[in-house]
Amino acid sequence: MTNIELIDRNKLPQHIAIIMDGNGRWAKEKGKLRVFGHKEGVESVRDVLEGAVDLGVPYLTLYTFSTENWKRPKLEVTALMELLVSSIAKETRTMMKNGVRLNAIGNLDELPSKAVKSLKKCMEDTSTNTKCTLTLALSYSARWEITDAVKSIAKAAVEGEVDVNNITETTFAQYLNSYPLPDPELMIRTSGEKRISNYLLWQLAYAELYFTDKLWPDFRRADLYEAVLEFQNRERRFGLTSEQLK
Template sequence: MLEKLTKWKSAMTSEQKSKDIDDINVPKHIAIIMDGNGRWAKQKGLPRVAGHHEGMKVINKVVRKADELGVEILTLYAFSTENWKRPKTEVDYLLRLPERFLNKELPTLMEKNVKVRLMGSVDGLPDHTKKAVLKAVEDTEANTGLVLNFALNYGSRFELITAVKEIAKQVEEGVISATEVDESVLTSHLMTAELRDPDLLIRTSGELRLSNFMLWQLAYSEFWFTDVLWPDFNEQHLVEAIAVYQKRARRYGGV
């Protein structure tokens, strides 16, 4: 009975906070650095993979709430190019999570008209991870709702270097001249070429850095940091972040 009452109060609080949001000024693209899984597990005397398992459960709740609030794009930093440096057992577990999540949630994502997208390099990913992600991308390709963009095996410096190489090749081949290279040209060669830049970046766990995440795209995004560890992040925190975002004036370098 107490558990049901707690869940009811939580739902009511989330509903009330949602009413405090201006429906017109909801950030169209939210990017999230999902941090703190390992620390969450350590605090509870559990292995790090237990934190990653709990963190995976949060994704479903956040996707649902973002869709409900009218967010158009949700980018999640799932696995960075630097994460390969972690112990092999942890890396292996992390790269099983996309498969587990998508195998379970793909029917719901289809029902909700969610379009799954991948940002990162599939090179080097285990076949089971690659197969699951590419299947989800293919199956949801025609969907027109929320874009769920997974940054998997992604690093912004790698992305920028790759884009520069592509542009340099075009200059060498005479497709474009060096003087024609501008912001729009570089942007068109990034992994987010089809997406608008994030309006809001959320990072959990109290860390105040970007960790090689969308360095170009976040140039004028609003940042919201929280001490909450990712496995404890919920719909109310997402609403709170959006409410703070709506109180800010985005000047883009102007007055």
């Protein structure tokens, strides 16, 4: 049996988050410029997204560009922004075909106006799709997101909109940039690195972490299915004992 046939459709992670790492190294291994790896990585995005839709995963979030990535060489950043614009334009038809709604989180004000315009158009065009919500984390960092939430709550408290004594974890989550997305249940990182790199720090509190040595341009839907299978074979206790779960 293939991996997709072994997957229990009744126990799917409802939200999968991915750190797409290794584009630059993949290109370097082939004697190419880093941007070549980023372009090839778009093919992986398409295949993994369609794999998630085929499985029935309702939420997929991709770490597309971090706030730290702005520190990369100017030519690479420019190429990445141009690739973002062109990819969104090209993939809108694919998203419509697969019933995918595009969403974005992060400090989008830092993006070039052309990229923001392309994003907003695609988000508007796909807004009524319901099979899967694809969220791109752009100019994103979890510490920025948490700090921004704290500022918003503080402002609301000063203005009397929030009672400090009534602030709960649920209250805080509602001020996060990612709200109302559900917390990811599975986080995948490619390229062999074993860290979460300032990605969804609050939301990943109880996520299962899956690391693979494959570089992102080599990662395809079959690899997604393998990760989901491992997720389903793990015991998620949330602080309880195995005996309590049984």
